Amino acid sequence: MTQAPLVTILDDEPEIRSMLAAALEDSGYRTLGFSRATEFEAALQSITPDLCLLDLSLPDRDGLTLIHRLALEKGARVIIISGRAQVQDKVTGLELGADDYIIKPFDPAEVVARVRARLRQERTAAASSQTAQFAGWTAHFDRFALEDTAGEEVPFSHAEGEVLRLFLERPKRLISRAVMQEVLGGGAGDSFDRAMDVRISRLRTKLREDPKNPRLIKTIYGAGYIFLGDVKWS
Template sequence: MSQVIYILEDEREMARIMRRALEGLGFKTQDFRLCSDFEKALEKNRPDLCLIDLSLPDGDGLSVVSDSLKQRGIPAIIVTGRGDATDKIVGLELGADDYIVKPFEPREMVARVRAVLRRGQAKSGVMQQAPSPKIAQFDGWSADFSSCTLTDPEGETENLSSAEAALLETFLSSSGRVLSRSKLLDIGSPDDLDPYDRSIDARISRLRRKLGDDPKSPKMIRTVYGSGYVFVAKVQWGDE
């Protein structure tokens, strides 16, 4: 069955270019000009991935990513003319899986779409095949990778994006080992493309914030200057 891509883009010509590039390779697409129409469609059907513009007539694409897609666990790629580094970092911090700046080469867009979908499929496949434990406990926290949720010591639960879950699972599986930036970038960035280098800093900053880990003096995810990052809390794995 063809994978479905939703496109939230108010420029008709840009939406047409994106739609043609994706449909030419077998994807099904549906495009929207308004956030309100996009939100109504999400209530009825779940797409495999969404391409989101930031500047929209009736809302902000960043809010769509953080409030709608992230909560549903739907992968999102921001596609926008805003090329400022701050915009990129904010988009990634709010849960986007990737960020493309206009103008772009349609083949690059398709490659990034495929890469994000592959990561999601690979994670899903491992979850279905492996009987290995998928719940980790550490310092009073609990991470359930079968549902991509994180529960704090007080019992409050919030969702993790696919990129956040993949990064946290890698840290927990490698507790006590220093992980290089290049290895961590391979986990959260599209294959065979030059990753936005500071994106890993943004993702780690987001994880630290969700874990209540003071960035000035982190107790769980520590920076090893010149080498990478290390998760230092003791981790216990289980099925429940």
């Protein structure tokens, strides 16, 4: 029997942890709650969450420092839940690899809906092709890694993988900002645009592209992006 997805809740406010745990468990998810980054990191030695709800203002560390590890090392989805409403905090969180950003106070039903949507994306991706070859690279979406012809691997985050899959599924077609927002989700506006710019820049770096003249991911100013490589899925 398949276990229900595990959602971890890292927040120093016990009322919020209890409220979210109750709402998620009523919807069929397993949950574990933590109040400090140190105890959460210790637990990561023995658990692998499917998704983490992460507060930024923790008593022992800024929650932003955990996002990259969760996204890259553990392969977990990350949704930030925070009282910080500044655009820069949202941008930074998304740039580091978070999948979504919810500002406190919130309705727990909204959080459950966002969790369900992100995990549904995960199941959809898992059910589709997991390997793509292009321009001397192999993208392994099952383990979030790019492999070159010499067998060297470069990891990418969930968030970067979503952008890469979007390009590889639509080669040689213009992908507008509106399409990216529709497919990838998240709030529209400057914070979304800046987060996408950073993720694309990081993908170009990992693909060893010349930033002044990228050969694969081309920017069409005022319109969007085009991925120019030939792609074979398996």
